[in-house]
Amino acid sequence: MxxxxxxxxxxxxxxxxxxxxxxxxxxxxxxxxxxxxxxxxxxxxxxxxxxxxxxxxxxxxxxxxxxxxxxxxxxxxxxxxxxxxxxxxxxxxxxxxxxxxxxxxxxxxxxxxxxxxxxxxxxxxxxxxxxxxxxxxxxxxxxxxxVGGDWNVSKLKHTMWEPGTRLAIDPSGRPIKAADVTIGSVVHIIPDVEAAERETHEWITEKSKAIVLLVRLDPRDLKADQSPAGETWSYDGIVAFSKVCTHVGCPVALYEQQTHHLLCPCHQSTFDVADGAKVVFGPAKRPLPQLPITVDDEGYLVAQSDFHEPIGPSFWERLK
Structure with a gap:
């Protein structure tokens, strides 16, 4: 010693x-x-x-x-x-x-x-x-x-997307046209609301559920272009998926242009944008929910409806 x-x-x-x-x-x-x-x-x-x-x-x-x-x-x-x-x-x-x-x-x-x-x-x-x-x-x-706060879990099944809601760029809130999105580009999207509303606490809470990643592909690369009911949920190769990972809710925002894969930075869950955001790697068990979109008379991208399934991780009252 x-x-x-x-x-x-x-x-x-x-x-x-x-x-x-x-x-x-x-x-x-x-x-x-x-x-x-x-x-x-x-x-x-x-x-x-x-x-x-x-x-x-x-x-x-x-x-x-x-x-x-x-x-x-x-x-x-x-x-x-x-x-x-x-x-x-x-x-x-x-x-x-x-x-x-x-x-x-x-x-x-x-x-x-x-x-x-x-x-x-x-x-x-x-x-x-x-x-x-x-x-x-x-x-x-x-x-x-x-204790005794808001335990209404039905709120987890819906977001603020409604039919006709314009897609806006996050964080500026500027509505986006289909013509503004080039093949291979990625845009972070939020619902288009009044500027004053974006300053409220309720908006922050609801925005966290409604965040979307918009990607434009060559329409020929899309393997899954329609909903299970046969409706078209994309527009001219433009698809929109929830950014909330279905594993534990991290923001999925890393896009590989050549493979059309979305990567979650937290636990490396990987989703194929060209195939309905199905899981191709990692711990996530479900595809990212797709936001049905189209364009309005002025060429702006709008939502056809809300997501058709709850976004994010599974919870105790989720049916699937």
Missing amino acids: PEHQSRMSDRDPKAAKRAERQVVLLFMVSILGTIASLIFYFAFRPDGTTAGVRTSTLSLGLAMAFALLGIGLGAVHWAKALMSDHEKVDERHAIASDAETRQGAIAELTAGADDANIGRRGVLKGAMISALALFPLTIAVPLVSS
Whole structure:
């Protein structure tokens, strides 16, 4: 074993006391972060606007970050500066130890605890226990307060797409014409709504279900151009599919032009756009739902209807 290098906190009682105060301060930061998160949770409730959601999320995130960071840094600094750091060697032996060996192990643990002066550092212990005890409130309070919320799962079966709704480019919201889409191009699509509506919290929630990826292929490359009922769901090689992966809901947005494959970046589920977005690789079990589209009198791309099946991952009341 190399020669043991003692720390300043081992040589200087003042340095040890200073390190102890630093650890206590870090645990106090965690306690204050927990208290702040509870205050922010009730003070900055989302008010239905994008700014309100942003403020609520930012304030909660920062407070919880300080609450958890204080615990982590405090524990690390305590271990580095105050706990025993003497090197020890244990010979490998059989799992079952005799009584004498077990007593020796207990004695070593007791000596390590005594060396760390845990028993004589009441303020430090109190700060650590308080921080650990209070931090779960940052998670428990929001969870408990959300009990009794909206559990209407029928909302998962429908999106805001309606017959005649124009397809608009995300995020600008500009309606798109079929003539604007060239073969091989990919466009991120959202429903066309008024600009004021796009600033509401409800719009953000509904948009997350209605996001679509629009791709134009050579019509000759389409293997599945029609719905199971025989209706045409594409327009001149333009197809639209839900961006919400049917595995766990990640956004599917990586398009391989040569293979016509859509790739989910989370778990590599791969879908064939030319064949009804069927799964060709990965953990997803269902094709991406297709949005039936056509054009209106002005040449703008519009939805024929909503998706004909729920988008995203399976859930308990899904029939297929």
